[in-house]
Amino acid sequence: MSDPRSALVLFSGGQDSTACLAWALESYSHVETIGFDYGQRHVVELECRLNVRAQLHATFPRWAGKLGDDHLLDLQLLGQISDTALTKSRAIEMNASGLPNTFVPGRNLLFFTFAAAVAYRRGLSVLVGGMCETDFSGYPDCRDNTLKAQQVALSLGMDTPMTIETPLMWLDKAQTWALTDELGGEALTDIVVEHTHTCYLGERTLRHEWGYGCGQCPACALRARGYGAWRRHGAMPFADTEQAG
Numbered sequence: 001m002s003d004p005r006s007a008l009v010l011f012s013g014g015q016d017s018t019a020c021l022a023w024a025l026e027s028y029s030h031v032e033t034i035g036f037d038y039g040q041r042h043v044v045e046l047e048c049r050l051n052v053r054a055q056l057h058a059t060f061p062r063w064a065g066k067l068g069d070d071h072l073l074d075l076q077l078l079g080q081i082s083d084t085a086l087t088k089s090r091a092i093e094m095n096a097s098g099l100p101n102t103f104v105p106g107r108n109l110l111f112f113t114f115a116a117a118v119a120y121r122r123g124l125s126v127l128v129g130g131m132c133e134t135d136f137s138g139y140p141d142c143r144d145n146t147l148k149a150q151q152v153a154l155s156l157g158m159d160t161p162m163t164i165e166t167p168l169m170w171l172d173k174a175q176t177w178a179l180t181d182e183l184g185g186e187a188l189t190d191i192v193v194e195h196t197h198t199c200y201l202g203e204r205t206l207r208h209e210w211g212y213g214c215g216q217c218p219a220c221a222l223r224a225r226g227y228g229a230w231r232r233h234g235a236m237p238f239a240d241t242e243q244a245g
């Protein structure tokens with residue numbers, strides 16, 4: 001039985017947000033997606049979004065009827081307030097505070113606020129994001145308490161119940177692969193491997209068992225370690241698999 005509410009998934013075309021989209025399609029009666037174009041170095045991420053949506057629609061009839069519109073917001077203005085490896089061609093490195101310089105201060109708070117405004121207009125009451133406390137990136141706006149506070153602020157500020165769901169919050173990367181397998185089996189795992197994008201460098205020609213990427217950057221390393229741990233330990237969601245990091 002689906003939850004009768006409708007959901008809006010923050011969907012980047014990466015592994016995590018694809019798992020969230022599958023989770024939402026399994027959970028809710030109607031699901032739309034939203035993406036943000038903020039001057040990513042690689043348009044490949046934006047292309048992956050549409051490919052993944054098309055693949056889910058074609059492969060899973062039980063989800064096809066629930067998958068609604070996609071919304072792409074132009075947030076190029078973030079380039080004016082950030083100076084990071086995601087928006088400029090610079091090496092991935094840690095800054096003095098211990099956060100990767102891919103860090104855009106409060107970015108997820110902005111994304112959820114824009115998503116909530118779109119959700120309000122569309123009559124959607126659940127926002128779904130792939131934020132996670134266990135991936136060691138240290139982003140304070142990915143933390144559970146931060147997002148619970150934002151859920152309250154959005155619900156009060158829009159005077160309507162607005163729920164933020166983060167199905168990956170307490171999962172590591174191996175458990176995210178296991179969740180994907182649980183939701184859609186090998187067919188969904190294949191879509192994640194072939195069509196989602198993770199690599200910071202935008203590499204899409206090198207194919208590994210876990211998908212495409214340079215294999216060296218922190219995002220590729222995390223994805224590869226998670227895939228390896230999941231394959232070794234089998235499809236046991238929420239089991240105590242080895243931590244990446």
Ligand code: ZN
Pocket residue numbers: 198199200201202203213214215216217218219220221
């Ligand atoms: Zn990479």
